[in-house]
Amino acid sequence: MAEGATYDPVVSKHLVRYGMGLSPHVIVKARGATLWDQHGREILDFTSGQMCATIGHNHPRIVAAIEKACEGALHLYSGFVGPAVPALAGRLAAMLPPSLSKSLFLSTGGEANEAAARMARVTTGRYEIVGLNGGWHGVNGGIAGRHHVDYGPRKPGTMSIPAPHCYRCPIRHCRDACDTTCLDVGFDMVDAQSSGSLAAFIAEPVLSSAGVIVPPPGYFPKLQAKCRERGMLLILDEAQTAFGRLGSNFAFEQIGVVPDFLTVSKTLGGGLAIGATVTSEAIEQDCHEKGFVHVTSHVSDPLPAEVGLAVLDVLEEEGLNQRAAAMGERLSRGLATLKARHEVIGDVRGHGLLQGVELVKDRETRAPDAERGRAITDACMARGLSMNIVAVGGMAAVWRIAPPLNVKPEEIDRGLEILDDAIRSTG
Numbered sequence: 446m447a448e449g450a451t452y453d454p455v456v457s458k459h460l461v462r463y464g465m466g467l468s469p470h471v472i473v474k475a476r477g478a479t480l481w482d483q484h485g486r487e488i489l490d491f492t493s494g495q496m497c498a499t500i501g502h503n504h505p506r507i508v509a510a511i512e513k514a515c516e517g518a519l520h521l522y523s524g525f526v527g528p529a530v531p532a533l534a535g536r537l538a539a540m541l542p543p544s545l546s547k548s549l550f551l552s553t554g555g556e557a558n559e560a561a562a563r564m565a566r567v568t569t570g571r572y573e574i575v576g577l578n579g580g581w582h583g584v585n586g587g588i589a590g591r592h593h594v595d596y597g598p599r600k601p602g603t604m605s606i607p608a609p610h611c612y613r614c615p616i617r618h619c620r621d622a623c624d625t626t627c628l629d630v631g632f633d634m635v636d637a638q639s640s641g642s643l644a645a646f647i648a649e650p651v652l653s654s655a656g657v658i659v660p661p662p663g664y665f666p667k668l669q670a671k672c673r674e675r676g677m678l679l680i681l682d683e684a685q686t687a688f689g690r691l692g693s694n695f696a697f698e699q700i701g702v703v704p705d706f707l708t709v710s711k712t713l714g715g716g717l718a719i720g721a722t723v724t725s726e727a728i729e730q731d732c733h734e735k736g737f738v739h740v741t742s743h744v745s746d747p748l749p750a751e752v753g754l755a756v757l758d759v760l761e762e763e764g765l766n767q768r769a770a771a772m773g774e775r776l777s778r779g780l781a782t783l784k785a786r787h788e789v790i791g792d793v794r795g796h797g798l799l800q801g802v803e804l805v806k807d808r809e810t811r812a813p814d815a816e817r818g819r820a821i822t823d824a825c826m827a828r829g830l831s832m833n834i835v836a837v838g839g840m841a842a843v844w845r846i847a848p849p850l851n852v853k854p855e856e857i858d859r860g861l862e863i864l865d866d867a868i869r870s871t872g
C-alpha cells in the first residue's frame with residue numbers, strides 16, 4: 446500500500462506516515478459529496494471519505510444525532526448502556542433475518558471482525574480462520590486476508606484461498622468468467638494444510654480494497670456449503686457493502702447466503718467510528734455460557750449508536766438503496782463509455798455505487814499501469830475530483846469509485862467529465 450505514496454512534507458512533519466500518502470489539501474469543510482480545502486477549492490469526493498460517508502458528509506441528521514448524544518451521554522462504564530444501544534440492536538434485528546438478532550457494538554470494522562473470529566473460535570472450540578487472498582478485514586492480527594508483510598508471523602491457523610478474480614485469474618484457469626474452480630482448489634489447499642481445527646471463513650461480498658472483485662453468481666452458496674461440510678461458520682464482512690452501497694440493505698440479500706456472523710462498520714457510522722458484530726441467539730448463548738469476554742473502552746458507547754440510528758433513518762427516508770442502484774447504473778454506463786474511448790481502461794466492474802476501473806498498459810496482456818493510474822489520479826485532483834486507487838502494485842491498478850449514495854446525477858456526470866479530461870491530459 447505504501448508503494449508510490451507521497452506525503453506532503455508540511456502536513457506530515459510531525460505525523461507517522463501510515464501508508465497511503467498525505468495530500469497537501471487540508472480539508473476544512475465537507476458537505477454531501479463536496480469537500481473544501483484550506484484555499485476554498487471545491488473537491489468532488491468519489492470515495493465517500495474512507496468509504497464511510499454513504500449518506501453524505503456532515504448530513505444534518507448525523508449532526509442532530511451528535512447533538513442529541515451531547516445532551517444525553519457520550520461515554521459510559523461498559524456495564525451501562527444509553528437508550529440508543531438497545532434501540533440500534535433492535536433496529537438491526539428488525540432489518541435482518543431471525544438468525545441474525547444479537548449485536549455487539551464496537552468501534553471499528555477490524556474490531557468487529559476480530560470479535561466475530563473470537564466468537565467463532567469460542568463456539569466451535571476450533572481456531573483456524575480462512576479468508577480470501579487480498580481481502581481486507583482491518584489491521585487486527587487474528588483474521589485472515591491480505592498478507593501483512595514485515596509484521597512477523599501471522600496468527601497460527603490463519604489461511605487464505607485464491608479470490609475469484611476472473612480478470613486476473615489467480616489459478617490461471619479462467620478468463621473473464623469465473624467457473625469457481627479456484628474455490629475447489631482453495632479448499633483442497635485448506636484441507637491439506639488444516640490441523641483439523643477449522644472454525645470459520647471470512648469474506649467480503651465484493652472484495653473492495655483488493656480491486657473491486659465481484660465473485661460470480663453462485664459463489665457464496667457454494668462457499669457456504671463447503672464451510673458446512675467442514676463444520677465452519679461463515680463471517681460476512683459488510684463494512685463497505687451494508688446499508689445501501691450495492692442497492693440493498695445488505696449485500697448478502699443479493700448473493701444467496703445468510704451468514705453465521707455479519708459484521709458492519711464504516712457505513713453504519715456515516716463517518717463516525719462504529720463497528721458491529723451480529724450473530725444468532727444460539728451462538729450468542731453458547732459463547733456466553735463458555736465465558737466469552739470482549740470488553741473494550743468503547744463497547745456499547747452511546748454516541749456512535751445514536752449516529753447509527755440516524756444513518757438507518759436516512760437510508761430509509763431518502764430511499765438510498767434505490768438511489769444507489771440508479772446512480773450506480775449511471776456511473777457504470779459512463780465508465781463503459783470511457784472504456785470505449787480510452788485504451789488504458791482494461792475493465793470496468795462493480796455493483797451499485799461500488800465500481801472498479803482497472804488500468805492497463807495493454808488490453809491483451811492486461812499488464813497493469815499503476816504509473817499512469819497515479820498520473821491520472823493526480824490530474825483528477827488538480828481538476829477537483831478525489832479518486833482512490835486501490836490494489837496498486839505489481840498485480841493491478843484499480844480505481845475504486847464510490848461516491849456517497851445521495852450523490853446528485855449532475856455530480857456523477859461532472860466526475861465522469863473530469864475523469865475523461867484527466868485521462869486525455871496524461872495520454
Ligand SMILES: Cc1ncc(COP(=O)(O)O)c(C=O)c1O
Binds near residue numbers: 554581582649685
Ligand atoms: C471490508 C473491510 N472490512 C474491514 C475493514 C476495517 O475497518 P476499520 O478500518 O474500521 O478497522 C475495512 C477497512 O477498509 C474494510 O474495507
